[in-house]
Amino acid sequence: MKKIIHILFTTILFCLVSCQKETDKMQAYAENFFKQYPEATLQDIYKGSFQDVFGPAHMLTDHDAVKRYIIRELEGADVLEGAYYEPCGWKGRFYRVNLKAIKDQKITADELTDAFMASANGIDTMLTQTFITEWLQFQQIVRKTIPSLQNFTEDSTLLAKLLEEGNYVVHHSHAFNEHYHPHYRIIRKDIFEEKILPKLK
Secondary structure, X not given: OHHHHXXXXXXXXXXXXXXHHHHHHHHHHHHHHHHHOOOOOHHHHHHHHHHHHHOOOOOOOOHHHHHHHHHHHHHHOOOOOOOOEEEOOOOOOEEEEEOHHHHOOOOOHHHHHHHHHHHOOOOOHHHHHHHHHHHHHHHHHHHHHOOOOOOHHHXXXXXXXXXXXXXXXXXXXXXXXXXXXXXXXEEEHHHHHHHHHHHHO
16 A cells, blocks of 8 residues: 555656646746747747647648748748747757758758658647647746737637637747748758758757
8 A cells, every 4th residue: 555655646746847847848938939039929939839749730742842932932031030940849849940041051952841841740630639738838837927928818819719710820920020030941850950950060
């Protein structure tokens, strides 16, 4: 009996510690994100959270078409700024790789295309409920961490409606696009670390 109680106590303690670590990671990510992007909104940090779980969230089969789109976006970008890469969310499962890395000849369009295509998947419906639960927790941490965040209530209501309707993909906010000019592709962590990161150092 004592052994069972000890196992239960240890299991509960482990779960509490794990949950606290996850909460700490969420809070640290929110603080860093809004420090780096002070004009961002809840919609923007939701977008990163979604990308961090589902990646590009669609299947890609035409290498040449994907590459052409990257080059067209690169050529049409008036501003390319910011770091070469950053994690999409607090989990760090996927990374955003800035197209600036191609412009600065750190990587080629083919290398980014290959990595991007290898990272692409459809939305795993088995993950959606877990994602929603984690997002609702993270949203409350954002509220507490960044109480002055603009349009929080409006964005929260809109996102809740989209999720209820089964719509998970959103664009960056107008404010984010206007201030930060994002141009990137999403790469899975293991592919990023093996194929892309060594060239960016």
